[in-house]
Amino acid sequence: MEGRRIVIHGGFHKTGTTSAQKFIFDNGPLIWPHAATVLPGRTRARVARHAVRYSVGNAQPDLNRFRRGLAEVLGGLNLGKRAVLISDENLSGRMPGREGQAGYGGAPDLMAAMVRVIRRFMEKDADIHFVFTTRDPEDWLRSTWMHNLRTSRLTLNFENYAEIHSDTADFDLVIQDIRAAVAPYPVHTARIEALADNPEGPAAPLIQLLGIPTEKRMRMGGLTRANIGPDPALAPQLLDLNRSSLANDVLMERKAALLDSLSPKT
Template identity: 30%
Template sequence: MTQVIVHAGFHKTGTSSLQDYFRKIRHRLPDGIAVHLKEDFLDAGNLARRYGQRPYPWRRRRFARALRRYLATVDERPVHILSWEGFSGIMPGHRRLTGPVRNIRRAAIPLAHTIIAELRRRFGPEVEITFLYTLREPESWLRSVHGHLLRSIRLTEDFDRFRAGFAAPIRLDDEAARIALAIAPLPVVTSWLDDTKQRHEGPAAALLDLLDLPESLRATLPPAQKTNAGNSDEIRAQCLALNLSVGDDRELKRLKDALTGFNRPAQRAAARR
């Protein structure tokens, strides 16, 4: 029987660190475990993100077809891991025609149902599917989201104004609980960033725990390294000033890339993950 673990988010919860770690250790895992990351299913990943920004039914169908095409190419293994935060949609705070995205579950629940359907289509109705959602405390998470958006889009709100735009704080554990209720009885596992960031494997420890690997193997794995760290308060303030003052989008991007180091190949690669 095939087992599939879907790490579907959430954004800014150590996902880059988790995925980078699995890029480094995938060759050390038993042959029966296949690791699939964003760059492996790029079309499906981008379409999930677009659906999250504007959750039209036809966009969900396009995502389903893209995921189906990818799954048709994978070989038979006892265990498959699919990890990308875009499987829960787009990061809250991004703009759409009706205003900023203010929740996760609106897109994450339909996407989860679509992922389940396509996994069952590929591996059969008896496939064992587990969803993993990584979590972070509300204030720390929202600050990280705000900093990311200052860098990546023309966000013109300081943190206090940005936070005031949410009717209530987004609690990622509540979002995960709503998703779990919607896809029951499939298991949904959650892991807090604060509980894993000090572990040897960092945030990846939560996913490794689900694999039931021999302790002798885990003892040989390298220590995790933090990736895609947030910018300092000073750099965030400068990004905000640029967003308010520079009218040309290309020039704005160039200046922010230079300021934050995203002109470096390694940084650009991390941003795409």
């Protein structure tokens, strides 16, 4: 007998993950009878922060804390016979490029740890599926570069940043390692460009795997893009600020003021 369907959307950063999560949240009443949803509001503090720490130092205590946190979160769900969706891009670790993070080297260990926790604490015969949304490599590099310019003290220009992180942008290599780590459980991938015209956007492969009936999918509200990056035209100013001698708190205030000055006013 096939076990409970569990869908894990573990990344990647800047591939429409926040938009997918917002779609899932906004359509929660239609999804709830079929699946419990575990979104970043539940995972960031108790689970994903340990994934980020593990990705930085590959320290076993951080992986152990990741497992314990996940077991606690999953153990608190009221499931009945429902499926489970877990979606948080930080489950794969820290965003590459942020404070020197080289790539997704910790992701295979983290995904394998999720399998062990689910089989031990939730259901031994769970029907586990992994989903990773991906993106055109150059677009992804530009998006993560802009994000890191805004949120950290990144001082690399785009050309140098792209050269350093080109291997990470080759998602096939990362996915290959994840597949080996979680075998025999399937790992699905979806390019967000291929989902651009889909009303469910990057949430579409998640909804499909959860088995939500077509009638309910037709009633779901449309996708709203979330966590949109700053205007690329701001890159030179953000780069200059990051290269300045400003104290960190002052730097963040200046960047916030710059971004706010160009935000649409209502």
